Amino acid sequence: MSKPLAIVGIGASAGGLAALEQFFRNMPPDAGIAFVLITHMDPAQKGQLPEILRRFTRMPVLETEDGMKIEANTVYVKPAQYDLTIFHGIIGHLEPVRTGGLRMPIDSFFQHLAENQDGRAIGIVLSGTGSDGTLGIRAIKERAGMVMAEDPSSARFSGMPWSAITSGFVDYSAQPEELPDLLLRYLKFSVTTPTDEMLATARVEADLKQIFTLIRLHS
Template sequence: MTAATSASVSPLVVGIGASAGGLEAISKLIRPLDPALPVAYVVLQHVSPTHKSMLVDILSRETQLRVTRLESLQRPEAGVIYVVPANTNATIKEGVFYTTPALPHVVPKPSINDFFVSLATDAHEASVGIVLSGTGSDGTAGLRAILAAGGVTMVQTPESAKYDGMPQSAIDAGVIDYILNVEEMASRLAKLARLECASLEGNQIEVPRRLLELLKERRQLDFSGYKQGTLSRRIRRRLIATNVTDMNQYLALAESEPAELEQLGRDILISVTAFFRDISAFEALEKAVRHMVEQVDNTPLRIWVAGCATGEEAYSIALMIAEAKRILSSQVVVQIFATDIDEDALEIARRGRLSRRSPRGAAQAYARALLCKE
């Protein structure tokens, strides 16, 4: 990457979320970071609003990068670590940071999820989210958004975390690219930063036809209709993950290692979803659901959800229909079929253990709000 290009391109923004036990993990992560990389970092450490945070001063002693308090209307600069203040939530839009006061009754703060979701919306495939030690599940929904946008997600290995609640929540939700010790994350971020720079400069790797043939023959996955840029970025990420330096070596690895070919297929598919993910679509679906429930009588109502991923969309539709039946006092029998080509995602869907990823009560309340609004 030339100096001219560096100056004209916004830095890669990496969100780092942590809670209890997070200070030690953050310190280990930032010590080896290279200040010359075109990367800006945003630290979201859960802090008591009544506690005077010294996080900027503490982290400044642990890294060669400049550490500063994140302020509204700042633009991220490469080689800088931004610390979100206590009692404040942060987002990013069109490459600009925004802050808002955290509501007194809402915890934890700052919200890791809020920033990660905004980062996914703003940076798409260039978004990176990291969750370190902490209790609870803050960060999981945000990592899901980043993964769905094509970005990169990492968590600290639960066994190395002082408190494994937050990393384990994200792992259980199936929204993680890399599970690493914090000491390994700096080198992985450096590789990702170089990948992003190459992509911005238009240096895409050429996807071998044989690799796509292998995916179709052995995994029954046909990616021939995918954009070359998307395939190039996803395959380049597998090169980084496997420490392979060129495409010929990776092709040989994919031919000889079925597990790697399977992982590549999963990475390209990105089987991620969420309850009521597209609000406008579910608002439109509400009318169709009511009409169907009203019109059918003795005939079972059968619904097929194609590409269901981990199942949240199918369960969302089930909740909407249940609410419609309750409101209309209907006894119609409903069967919902959900399918996907990703067996790992289907296994999560079959278990139906979704309380951490999206509380059932919240989903029901939202479905009721959709169906009962004026």
């Protein structure tokens, strides 16, 4: 096994299984990418999601363990009872944190991913209710990373992708089966280690995107 070309965080909730199926059926198993899947899963469903995802991909699908090293061409699934962090390619388990009474595991992991991967961080928001993921993708964009979201018209529950897109921080929006090709093309040409100047520019652009989005929503 080898170090991944990129670590891609995928956030999904209600209706996300159908989107995940279409995504992984169209993702080559040898692209050199590691995927970390963050869902709003009931603790009673422990172990079920990896088993289901193995039907859609030839990549190994593993439930994460504290201290697990991330390898290329592997799908990692967050256990229901923990949130995840990442440091130098190592997964860590965290006790869940609630923001305003709500648990936001996608935001949490995307923020850790942005801090540790800088311009190599990639976040994808799929079907789900609410807005989990929106704060996290801002963190990714502030570190010059890349963000994708499912086209809300194809999502069974459009809340999460719609919130992400209307934030102004999404680079690509498409149906789940189209996202892998966009991801591979992006990685072929665009992954770099950002300079301090690039990071400063990315933060300014993120602020401007949010301002323009707020103006558009209230005009």
